[in-house]
Amino acid sequence: MGLIPDGLRRWAKNHGVTLTEAYLRGAEKVVEILVALQRHRVQTVTVYNLSRANLARTDAELNAVYAAAVYFFNTLIPAHFDPAVCSVRVHGDRGLLPQRYLAAADDIQHAMGGDEFRINILAAYDAADELRAAYSRAQREGCDINDALEIGDVDLVIRTTAEPLLSGFLPLQSQYAQLAFLTTPLNELNDQHIDDLLADYRRSPQLRGR
Numbered sequence: 001m002g003l004i005p006d007g008l009r010r011w012a013k014n015h016g017v018t019l020t021e022a023y024l025r026g027a028e029k030v031v032e033i034l035v036a037l038q039r040h041r042v043q044t045v046t047v048y049n050l051s052r053a054n055l056a057r058t059d060a061e062l063n064a065v066y067a068a069a070v071y072f073f074n075t076l077i078p079a080h081f082d083p084a085v086c087s088v089r090v091h092g093d094r095g096l097l098p099q100r101y102l103a104a105a106d107d108i109q110h111a112m113g114g115d116e117f118r119i120n121i122l123a124a125y126d127a128a129d130e131l132r133a134a135y136s137r138a139q140r141e142g143c144d145i146n147d148a149l150e151i152g153d154v155d156l157v158i159r160t161t162a163e164p165l166l167s168g169f170l171p172l173q174s175q176y177a178q179l180a181f182l183t184t185p186l187n188e189l190n191d192q193h194i195d196d197l198l199a200d201y202r203r204s205p206q207l208r209g210r
Contacts, residue, residue, distance in 0.1 A: 001037055002157035002177065004048045004169055005030055009061070010161075011185045019061060023068035025187050031076045036194040038081075038117045046120040046151055048169050055096055055124060066101050069123070073104035077119075078111065085114035091150060092125035120151055127168045149173065156201045160186035176206050 005026055012022035030047060037045055049069060055062065077088060090105045097105075101123070130149070137148040154170055154177045162183045166174060178201055184193060 001042050001045045002048070002154045002169060002174060003030065003033060003045060004157065004159040004167065005186045006159055006163075007161040007185050008187070011187050019064035020067055022187065023064045024071055027068040027072040027076060029186050029189055030072065031080050032191070033189065033194055034119060035080055036191050037198075038086075040194075040198050042198075043116070044118040044120065044152065046122060046154065046170060048125070048167070049121050049123045050092070050125065051122070051168055052093060052096065052124050052126040052129070053168075066098055069101055069121075070104045073108040077108050081112065081117070081119075083112045083114060086112050086117045086119065087114050088112045088119045088121065089150075090121045090123055091130070092123040093129060094124070096124040122169070125168075127171050130170075131172065146172070153177075155206060156180065156197070158182065158197060160184070160189065178204075178206055 008022045008026045009019065011026075012019050015022070034045055034047075050065060054065075073088075077086075088105075088108045090109065094102060105121070105123070131145075134145050134148040134150075137143075138145045141148065149172065151170060151173055154174045156179075157166065157169065157174055157177045158180045159165070160182050162181050164179070164181050166179070180197055180200075182189075182193075
């Protein structure tokens with residue numbers, strides 16, 4: 001599964017709240033979605049937190065994202081997931097992220113050691129960087145580039161805005177994914193929305209060209 005949480009700046013403006021409030025609420029919603037997906041026996045979820053291009057946003061916007069991420073790592077994940085069952089991994093250019101983000105990410109990565117439910121977080125992520133790294137690893141280890149990727153194939157991608165864009169989200173892994181672009185904002189999603197999306201996917205799973 002892939003999750004692109006989007007539209008939070010628009011939601012903040014429409015509801016007259018600060019960006020920080022909107023992003024903190026968004027972090028809580030992402031965890032609610034992750035809990036629902038785990039209940040549906042989804043094994044791996046990749047969440048698009050920040051692309052490298054997003055880092056050109058204003059300091060105020062980025063600080064709201066970073067505060068929500070620290071809350072997500074330090075508080076929400078430990079409160080909702082069993083470390084013997086769940087793992088968390090951050091993928092992206094660590095050199096572009098602030099220390100408070102990295103410290104929180106490192107702590108949760110070390111704390112969560114399970115392999116039944118895997119949460120990948122893309123932060124300061126760029127698809128070209130990922131593909132270059134996978135190509136180098138494939139050359140070094142003599143394996144196929146698909147085997148050199150750290151994140152495997154994605155079956156379903158959910159984006160919480162109606163704009164039909166992937167914005168560079170795992171392009172190779174998502175080539176056969178079913179795409180869901182929602183009119184319901186992230187901060188207004190509930191379990192029924194997730195139940196319906198999973199049921200719709202399972203009625204017509206992708207055959208990957210077969």
